[in-house]
Amino acid sequence: MTRRTAVLAIAAFSAALAGYGFQAVRKPAATIDPLIAGFSKTTVASVADAVDQIIGKRGFMSHDMRPRVSGKFVGRARTALLRETTPEKASPTLSAKHSVEMIDTAKPGEVGVIVIENGLDVAGLGGLMGTAAKVRGMAGIVIDGGVRDVPEVRALGLPVYSRSVVPSSSVGRYATVANGIPVKCAGVDVAPGDLIVAGEDGVVVVPQERAMDVLKRAQEIDERETKMLPLIRELKELGKAVAKFNRI
Numbered sequence: 436m437t438r439r440t441a442v443l444a445i446a447a448f449s450a451a452l453a454g455y456g457f458q459a460v461r462k463p464a465a466t467i468d469p470l471i472a473g474f475s476k477t478t479v480a481s482v483a484d485a486v487d488q489i490i491g492k493r494g495f496m497s498h499d500m501r502p503r504v505s506g507k508f509v510g511r512a513r514t515a516l517l518r519e520t521t522p523e524k525a526s527p528t529l530s531a532k533h534s535v536e537m538i539d540t541a542k543p544g545e546v547g548v549i550v551i552e553n554g555l556d557v558a559g560l561g562g563l564m565g566t567a568a569k570v571r572g573m574a575g576i577v578i579d580g581g582v583r584d585v586p587e588v589r590a591l592g593l594p595v596y597s598r599s600v601v602p603s604s605s606v607g608r609y610a611t612v613a614n615g616i617p618v619k620c621a622g623v624d625v626a627p628g629d630l631i632v633a634g635e636d637g638v639v640v641v642p643q644e645r646a647m648d649v650l651k652r653a654q655e656i657d658e659r660e661t662k663m664l665p666l667i668r669e670l671k672e673l674g675k676a677v678a679k680f681n682r683i
């Protein structure tokens with residue numbers, strides 16, 4: 436059998452196998468969380484309004500929780516808590532122990548929520564922790580406190596929201612006390628698994644047990660505003676559109 440004949444025979448055999456259903460095994464597509472997919476298409480402002488209406492209390496974090504490395508993201512919360520302590524108890528290991536554990540066990544798409552009690556002058560994340568969060572595939576980090584090494588974190592492309600930017604370290608000042616627990620971040624309660632929706636307008640927390648209800652209301656709000664815009668342009672007035680749609 437010549438080389439050309441052998442090649443043709445192998446090709447024919449492969450085609451025959453395909454005809455009988457023997458095809459290359461394809462990896463199943465990754466399952467997409469419908470809640471995350473849905474919130475990713477809404478606006479942060481609509482989600483904030485929806486939490487107000489469905490939950491009956493604010494879900495938006497304080498006005499000073501701002502993007503230090505910009506980027507919109509939605510993901511489930513992973514938490515870590517730091518408290519002020521004496522220098523000997525704020526060793527390099529203990530000052531970041533639970534924050535590091537939170538990041539090192541995070542799943543792709545999750546959001547780190549780091550709370551530093553009364554810690555606006557203390558950085559809860561820098562270049563090293565940011566690199567670890569990036570390679571773990573985390574969607575972003577939210578810090579009730581400060582962030583440092585901003586150029587390094589920006590170069591990683593990891594969205595980070597914090598209440599301050601400071602060059603200080605938690606070493607010698609603060610120690611982590613726990614992770615995976617409910618925390619209060621920038622005025623809002625956050626439990627592990629809650630949905631975090633972040634964008635240029637700020638950060639909103641959606642309690643996981645009411646997330647579908649909040650999503651539906653946010654979508655309704657977005658749809659209503661979409662219908663209002665042409666009317667405002669046509670009438671060149673806002674008041675009539677507000678009266679018709681009961682929305683501002």
